[in-house]
Amino acid sequence: MTMRLLPHPATEDIELTEVLRALSDPVRLEIVARLSVAGEMTCTVAGDDLGVHKSTASHHYRTLREAGVVITKQEGRLKYMSLRRDDLQARFPGLLDSILSATHPRLPVPAQP
Amino acid sequence: MTMRLLPHPATEDIELTEVLRALSDPVRLEIVARLSVAGEMTCTVAGDDLGVHKSTASHHYRTLREAGVVITKQEGRLKYMSLRRDDLQARFPGLLDSILSATHPRLPVPAQP
DNA sequence: CGTATAGTTTGATAATTGTCAAACCATAGG
DNA sequence: CCTATGGTTTGACAATTATCAAACTATACG
Numbered sequence: 001m002t003m004r005l006l007p008h009p010a011t012e013d014i015e016l017t018e019v020l021r022a023l024s025d026p027v028r029l030e031i032v033a034r035l036s037v038a039g040e041m042t043c044t045v046a047g048d049d050l051g052v053h054k055s056t057a058s059h060h061y062r063t064l065r066e067a068g069v070v071i072t073k074q075e076g077r078l079k080y081m082s083l084r085r086d087d088l089q090a091r092f093p094g095l096l097d098s099i100l101s102a103t104h105p106r107l108p109v110p111a112q113p
Numbered sequence: 114m115t116m117r118l119l120p121h122p123a124t125e126d127i128e129l130t131e132v133l134r135a136l137s138d139p140v141r142l143e144i145v146a147r148l149s150v151a152g153e154m155t156c157t158v159a160g161d162d163l164g165v166h167k168s169t170a171s172h173h174y175r176t177l178r179e180a181g182v183v184i185t186k187q188e189g190r191l192k193y194m195s196l197r198r199d200d201l202q203a204r205f206p207g208l209l210d211s212i213l214s215a216t217h218p219r220l221p222v223p224a225q226p
Numbered sequence: 227c228g229t230a231t232a233g234t235t236t237g238a239t240a241a242t243t244g245t246c247a248a249a250c251c252a253t254a255g256g
Numbered sequence: 257c258c259t260a261t262g263g264t265t266t267g268a269c270a271a272t273t274a275t276c277a278a279a280c281t282a283t284a285c286g
């Protein structure tokens with residue numbers, strides 16, 4: 001029952017244009033809005049009722065991860081995503097906060113334990 | 114020698130995802146960085162040494178304008194672009210500032226008079 | 227071991243996008 | 257009126273992207 005981190009860019013390698021592009025898609029922005037409320041979610045929960053196929057959602061998870069917006073850790077069969085708040089704040093101060101305050105999840109999301 | 118404003122979205126119609134997408138292109142981000150320093154520029158000056166054809170630059174001006182990032186006014190033959198700082202601040206507080214502080218123009222830009 | 231669960235990968239497709247080149251339009255100025 | 261200037265539009269093309277469906281992988285559990 002070990003825990004693994006999926007590969008993701010180092011903080012200093014996060015590119016502004018890639019972050020902005022990742023967040024410029026409504027589906028991905030919704031995922032990020034949910035993560036900002038829930039703190040940490042499995043892909044299944046994050047992708048619930050998004051209106052896209054699960055493979056499409058999976059593609060969006062990868063886009064967010066490769067842009068440096070989320071980090072994913074695997075525990076057993078589940079993959080938990082969470083926002084890289086501190087890394088983004090260090091790299092682009094205020095950016096994520098300003099985006100999040102303009103965004104609210106369309107769907108109620110379970111609070112983290 | 115009258116002055117005309119080109120059509121652009123009302124402040125309340127500016128969409129977050131469209132702003133983010135507009136700013137997610139390196140060429141457009143460079144234009145915006147220049148505008149943030151120069152305050153107001155003609156298209157020719159804004160597009161100087163961007164590394165793209167002038168028709169491509171023109172396409173980027175339109176993208177920025179339609180996303181609500183810049184406003185363009187025409188005086189004679191010249192078109193002056195400037196950032197919609199106040200409108201963006203009203204709509205998405207802190208967003209433009211955080212992006213601008215992560216960006217600096219690659220090229221020295223003449224200060225506005 | 228066999229099966230169900232969680233999520234990814236691999237086509238395939240349609241739509242969007244960034245780019246250049248050439249033609250075009252509008253205004254200023256001789 | 258003619259021409260040069262500043263910028264846009266149109267057409268073409270290659271690359272990227274959002275999407276679905278189906279196949280696949282890996283882990284947990286009985």
